[in-house]
Amino acid sequence: MRFEGIKEPAPMGSYLAEDVKFLLKDISGMIKEQSNEEREMIMQNGGHYSEMLPIEYFPTEEYMNIFYKTLEHTKYKVARAAAVVGELIYKEKGDNVVIVSLARAGTPIGILIKRYLEIKYKKKFPHYSISIIRGKGIDENGIKYILNYHNPEDIQFVDGWTGKGAINRVLNEAMKDFYEKYGMKISDELAVLADPAQCVSLYGTREDFLIPSACLNSTVSGLVSRTVLRDDIIGKDDFHGAKYYRKWIDKDVSRFFIDTITKCFKETDIEDELNKLDMKIYNKGIKEVNEIKDKYKIKNINLVKPGVGETTRVLLRRIPWKILVNDINNPNLKHILILAENKKVPVEEYKNMTYSCCGLIKSKVKGSVQ
Structure with missing residues (x-):
């Protein structure tokens, strides 16, 4: 089947064209x-996060230093994790694999996996980045574009990490809906660099550590914003939207991050890790999130954001009222503690979780904070 009327995407973002094709408007x-503050009020009164964009500021010098130090400290760990999940993907899909990363956290991870596979197997692998939105699903026009060039069985979805596993569930539902509409079966199995939620079988590590690309916003994600879906600017034939922050091109570290990890691949030995890998799914994360939700009397589970990646996002883009950490001296949490201090958000030790940390978002109920 060929899908008619699907447009060719215009180039966007600061990555090399050979590294990724953004299927975004x-x-x-x-x-x-x-x-x-504005967005939080709108969301908690029924608005959807995908209809708005937060104001993005260029990171402070202090925060950029955390990024550089974290990258230096974790580059081999990230390289090993990318290599491990890359090998699992190759074992599943073989030479014809088509990497489809979920914008935007999945994009740098998709590039790393692509680069690893190309170095190891001496061939080129296609890589696309498309939008998926909690509560609204995946960009069907993006999927149709890919299917006009590739077989459905070759598609492998990639994301950065798992929090509660919410996007994994959105993807499951989206691929079920796509099959019912078009009769084309696409695997809904998600591959991630880090799986602290223990909800996928294709992962590089289950350690909840700071992936340097989670440190920053667009400046480490190809200068592309979070994705947007709004009827007045996204037509039925359009891809989901994103903003391109061209003004920061001279300060962008997106390619620097990719190139730094890529250099580590040649020194990466993952045979032992592959042999010891536990591919069982335990869904431990969601159980812990529900315990936190009950303990702190939080009504909406979407206001609980577990894991280093999600907690970082909360501090950058939302209004948290508390940050839970498993150990105040955890070296993975330096940037979390700095952000929390800057925003005057209290930090509390909470030992009963496998996650390194968890962000709790403010919710106003009848004039009080939940």
């Missing part, structure tokens, strides 16, 4: 960014 200038 450039909505720069079409949407006004809003403060975290």
